[in-house]
């Protein structure tokens with residue numbers, strides 16, 4: 001009995017978690033251990049930072065840079081932005097992570113960075129509070145699901161997105177795919193803790209998820225458009241797919257990937273002449289090879305699976321739908337850059353470990369009717 005007590009206390013704490021606490025605990029999960037970061041995140045972090053500075057250079061003004069979903073600013077070149085812009089505004093529901101990001105800056109730059117703990121959607125925080133009340137007031141999961149149905153059915157985009165200063169640069173880095181996921185994963189956690197059931201067992205789950213995705217896309221691009229100066233730029237990066245999901249592999253696919261990847265593994269000295277790929281992959285992540293070699297091996301592997309069977313990757317952002325929404329909001333963009341973020345390499349091959357990242361630089365389309373002119377942008381103190 002005594003061994004159960006901490007588990008019960010933890011369960012009570014999780015059940016009582018407010019949306020704000022949830023954002024912070026989820027944010028704490030978005031940290032690389034120093035080892036993982038040193039080994040595998042570096043290419044993603046470096047490419048993100050370089051591309052954000054490219055977007056900064058595309059913006060005409062130097063007054064305000066706004067970073068949405070800033071978190072601990074892992075892939076944001078915060079110091080360079082603080083040097084380049086008069087003010088930098090970080091916005092996230094997770095205040096503690098943003099404080100940590102600012103505390104890493106040289107002292108003389110800290111006063112140029114403001115932190116705003118706020119919802120960057122018109123719906124997430126309100127929805128999470130309503131879902132929490134529904135779980136707390138329900139006698140069982142069936143009743144909670146019924147309440148969820150009415151809450152979702154009455155969900156409409158808010159009239160006004162979060163009020164942001166007119167910004168020369170807006171950074172939205174790896175945020176898009178999280179906007180609908182946080183409310184859903186929060187509801188899942190509440191349900192598991194109180195009733196021991198998963199949100200996915202709710203018959204209305206798929207509909208609710210699709211509805212939230214649509215809402216999140218529209219909401220986000222309207223927010224970006226409402227705050228981006230006519231001569232400004234937006235850096236948009238999204239984790240569009242995650243994978244590969246090895247449990248989906250049939251023999252045929254495995255052989256196809258093997259044929260594709262083994263020569264590279266041999267060239268890297270990771271696979272011997274007659275060695276099967278699975279054995280070679282098992283040798284990675286034990287600090288046996290240099291960082292660069294391991295990264296190249298993982299990138300080759302991910303690319304081979306992506307090419308052979310995109311279905312083994314889970315879609316996180318529907319790129320066509322996102323493009324339609326940013327066009328509708330009055331943005332245009334050149335073709336994206338793409339790279340891999342190998343977030344959990346050491347979980348491969350047992351669970352998905354890599355993300356395909358796409359990044360765009362969005363510019364307000366000059367002639368688009370309905371786009372805000374400078375005088376229509378909200379006044380900012």
Ligand SMILES: C[S@@+](CC[C@H](N)C(=O)[O-])C[C@H]1O[C@@H](n2cnc3c(N)ncnc32)[C@H](O)[C@@H]1O
Nearest residue numbers: 069070071072073074075076092093119120124
């Ligand atoms: C994957 S992390 C982004 C990481 C961050 N760009 C970095 O460089 O470390 C997603 C961030 O979006 C924030 N977020 C998600 N939904 C949000 C919302 N509705 N309002 C405000 N922040 C949100 C999370 O708290 C989290 O910090």
